[in-house]
Amino acid sequence: MSSCTSSGPRVFIIGAGSRGNAYAKAITAHTNGVIVGVSEPIDFKRRGFIQKYNLTDPSLICSDWKEALSPDRGLGEKVDGVVIATLDETHAEILLAIRPLNLHILCEKPLATTLPDVRHMQSSLLSGPPIIFALGHVLRYSPHNQLLYRLLQETKVIGDILTITHTEPIGHWHFAHSYVRGNWRSGAPSLLTKCCHDIDLLLWLSGETPTKISSHGSLSHFKRSKKPIKAGEATRCKKCPARDECLYSAERVYLDRNLRKGNLGWPGKIVCPEIEDAPDLLTAEKLLVNAIDNSDYGHCVYESPNDVVDNQVVLMTLGEDITATLTMTAFTEKICERLTTVYGTRGELRADSKKIEVVEFMTGETRCYMPEMDLESGHGGGDAGLARGWVQAMEMVGKGEKVEEAQKKCLGCTPEEAVRSHEVVWWAEEARIQGRTMRWDEWVGK
Incomplete structure (x- = not known):
């Protein structure tokens, strides 16, 4: 070395x-x-x-x-x-x-x-x-979640943790971009590629290892049976008769929502990296439109070869007494602004990725914490x-x-702790596919 x-x-x-x-x-x-x-x-x-x-x-x-x-x-x-x-x-x-x-x-x-x-x-x-x-697993290392951990595990502001509910709102057009048209549309569970660090966050915040799990969800929307009737046989947005009223038309997602508002970064730069160096927006739009027309990013979301779940809930028992749920859903306006509520024996805590509120049962008082926000770092x-x-x-x-x-x-x-969330993901997927609750010792033994 x-x-x-x-x-x-x-x-x-x-x-x-x-x-x-x-x-x-x-x-x-x-x-x-x-x-x-x-x-x-x-x-x-x-x-x-x-x-x-x-x-x-x-x-x-x-x-x-x-x-x-x-x-x-x-x-x-x-x-x-x-x-x-x-x-x-x-x-x-x-x-x-x-x-x-x-x-x-x-x-x-x-x-x-x-x-x-x-x-x-x-x-x-x-x-x-x-x-x-x-x-x-970058969620562990944000100032917001570092403070969240200290409040729960070091100062124990709500006493012993009993329940954690956590939601990852992926964002409707974000999911269409990344998990229907993009690199993560197949080949591995969306729970893994999108939310393995959310699972890691739950294990870390609770300080416990999982003992039981069940999971429910499916590919509920981005499939041919949900295609608008007006779209007919169209397979690409450019020639689709329903494009003006489709939430997921490529023009709406990449041009109207982003580039035409001056955004030359994500998601457009994923479709066409050259737009970041374009001399003006008109040139950038021409480059981006050409890239859309000649790639999967211009493909109909209801005709794409995607197979990953777009709506899923995972229910876990952590240790002996803590229950935790993770909701991963594509169908949100917010993009990745996670919501976490933790219920304890002496209070409850609510976090929304920007602020943390703690309610004390004894006094009824609510305290608000505003962690440092690093707008430059992802x-x-x-x-x-x-x-x-x-x-x-x-x-x-x-x-x-x-x-x-x-x-x-x-x-x-440790490396073992870092990787544990991946085991939990496949454990959850096995439980979802089989439609039953599974014990951790049963999974490890298998």
């Missing part, structure tokens, strides 16, 4: 897409880490990343991550940590190939898209020399918090601290 330089841990980014750029930005803005290299197959994205982070070592710039592992490039000596921010289904192969170098790893969630891959990766992480490992500051913890842990190891101690002190969880 390499040693951190005096200028800070050296970080190599695999995948210069939305999440790779988010982590690179957070590392640069909020830590002593230095971005020193990138692997990105798309020329446009790779060139922009090289320019943004002033990358100068050609041996640490490549289009295929496998090139970076070539012995003559010296990745193991030139880098301290690697961020894996590629498509979900590629995480397993990349992590398993990098692990023998004993470099520290930050992997975007989910860890992998199949349970065997997750277990194989966990086994690899826990064997051989220990490394600092962070999984992209997930309410969670991206910055995770990046900060990972880099600080690498710095501690570089100064002689044991990996296990640095991991726990800076990231707050």
Whole structure:
């Protein structure tokens, strides 16, 4: 394992897409880490990343991550940590190939898209020399949720926790963009790709391990049987007779709601990355329309090859006495502004991703907390918090601290704890498909 330089841990980014750029930005803005290299197959994205982070070592710039592992490039000596921010289904192969170098790893969630891959990766992480490992469960690390944890677990403002209800409102057009037309429309449960960090949040806030679970939900709306009659046989928005009255028409989602209001970022940049560098909105619109017309992002949401659940509830018993529910739904106006209510023996707590209210039963008083809001970092500051913890842990190891101690002190969880939410997701899916309540010991035994 390499040693951190005096200028800070050296970080190599695999995948210069939305999440790779988010982590690179957070590392640069909020830590002593230095971005020193990138692997990105798309020329446009790779060139922009090289320019943004002033990358100068050609041996640490490549289009295929496998090139970076070539012995003559010296990745193991030139880098301290690697961020894996590629498509979900590629995480397993990349992590398993990098692990023998004993470099520290930050992997975007989910860890992998199949349970065997997750277990194989966990086994690899826990064997051989220990490394600092962070999984992209950014909800743990936002200022809002850090305060929420302290109130519940350290100061115990509502006494013992008895019930947690948590809702992830994905947003109706966000779901259509990402989970019907986009990269997450099939191949893995939406509970995994969207909400594994919500499951992680519930386990973390409760301080308990799950004992029983059931789950209910289905692909309820984005399917051919729900297609408007007026749409007829149209399969693309451009020629659809119902497009002017369809919530999910590509023009409504990408142009009316976003680009025509001056938004050149997400979601349009996912459809057409070049719009961010367009000289004016008119040029950007022409580029985006062309991309929509020639990609799945212009496809009818009722005719798409999607198969993931769009409306799901998970019910868990945590430990002996805590009950918890997670509602994941596509059909909301708000986008990812999570709502959490916690009921305890001495009060109740309500959180809406911006403020936290605590009602004390004894006095009847309500106290309001307004956590710091980081508008520059994604997930309410969670991206910055995770990046900060990972880099600080690498710095501690570089100064002689044991990996296990640095991991726990800076990231707050072991690799096993980080991955546990993935097991819970597949456990919940098994319970949903079978239509019954399952015990944790029954699942682990199976």
